Amino acid sequence: MMGMPKQLDVKNIMVQNVEDGPWAGCxxxxxxxxxxxxxxxxxxxxxxKxxxxxxxxxxxxxxxxxxEGYEILKMHDADPLLGVEVKFVDASACRRFLESYGSGAVQQSLSQHASRLLTDSQALSVETQLKAxxxxxxxxxHNLDLCLQHIHQSQPERLRDDEITELEQQLQSQALGHLPQPPTIPQEEIPVPDNCFRFQEKVFENRMLEPGDLQRFSNGVGRDWRKVGRTLGKECRALNGPAIDNxxxxxxxxxxxxxxxxxLNRFIQAEGREARLVRLVRALEENKLTSLAENILDIHPR
Structure with a gap:
């Protein structure tokens, strides 16, 4: 009498076979x-772009x-996220990507390349999420076999977007020297949060003026204090008319x-919560007192 056949572990067979033969996943x-x-x-x-x-x-x-082993199919708006659809055509390349993702190397690489190409040396943090x-x-x-299985089961539903094809061609042309390196994106193109302002291509919090600002301003402005006062007085009634002469x-x-x-103390008292750092910095800039603005913002010469 023949023995009963052994029960097969279907899950293990699926994991073992996921990398066999032609392979693709998304x-x-x-x-x-x-x-x-x-x-x-x-x-x-x-x-x-x-x-x-x-x-x-x-x-x-x-x-x-x-x-080799992958291609970008589409980049799309998933507000507030940017979605990047990637087709993997090689299981080994996909496994290497998953290992890098799990170790944090993908996020680190993103931050490094973005800091170099997008913000002109400013550190940039990037959050990621990966779905199949x-x-x-x-x-x-950390279960690479399971992740590979999910990606393999998620087959691409579309061909590569024409926009991605054009960007790939532009990148290849640049690599061959047909196109000059694009200039660093001007900082003006990058949105600045409402509670911040830009000075010398850097972003600073637009906080209320503090005692330290008073001291640095008073120590450094010298005889130009009247000129700065008149500039501030354009939008501050307490410094209008004869107030500065008084x-x-x-x-x-x-x-x-x-x-x-x-x-400056009178400006702060009169303006209250509107006595913000940006107003002082702009007044100093207008009167060509850039070095004093740098001192107040604690910017050190390179």
Whole structure:
């Protein structure tokens, strides 16, 4: 009498066979940048589109171990995220990508390339999420076989977008020297949060003026305190008319430091919560006192 056949472990067979023979699968990498950079807005911008694509292409090449084994099919708006649909045509390249993703190397590579190509040396943090079909791979990323299975089961539903084809051709032409390196994207193109302002291509919090600002201003402004006062007075009633001359008369004996101190102190008292850092910095810029603005913002010469 023949024995009963052994029960097969279907799950193990699926995992073992997932890399056998012709292989293809699809995953979507979702990206969201933090703080001062919005990758989605930048990609929608004509000037920024190529640079964002290049950052993602370089990152995928780093993590997949070369240009072969994958292709970008589409980049789409998943507000506030930027979605990148990737087709893998080689299981080994896909496994290398998953290993890099699980170790944090993909996120690190994204941040490094973005900081170099998009923000001109400013550090940039990028958040990521990886999905294959209905499966969020971040929750099982350390089970590479399961992730490969999910990606393999998620077959691409479309051909590569024409826009991606054009960006690929532009990147190849640049690599061959047919196109000059695109200039760094002007900082003006990058949205600045409402509570911040830009000075010398850097972003600063537009906080209320503090005692330290008073001291640095009073120590550094010298005889130019009147000019700065008149600039501030354009939008501050407390410094209009003879107010500045009265300050000079009242505190003449105490010297320039005290006159400058009382000027800015009166501005702060009159404007309250509207006595913001950006107003002082712009007044200093208008009067060609850039070095004093740098001192107040704690910018050190390179």
């Amino acid at each position: 995953a979507v990498l979702f990206l969201r940048s933090c703080h001062t950079m919005n990758l989605l807005s930048l990609y929608k911008n004509t000037q920024g 190529f640079s964002v694509f290049k950052v993602i292409k370089l990152t995928l090449t780093d993590s997949a171990g070369g240009l 079909g209905i499966h969020t791979l971040d929750v099982c990323i 300050l000079a008369y009242e505190f003449e004996r105490e010297g320039l430091y005290e006159m400058a101190y009382q000027l």
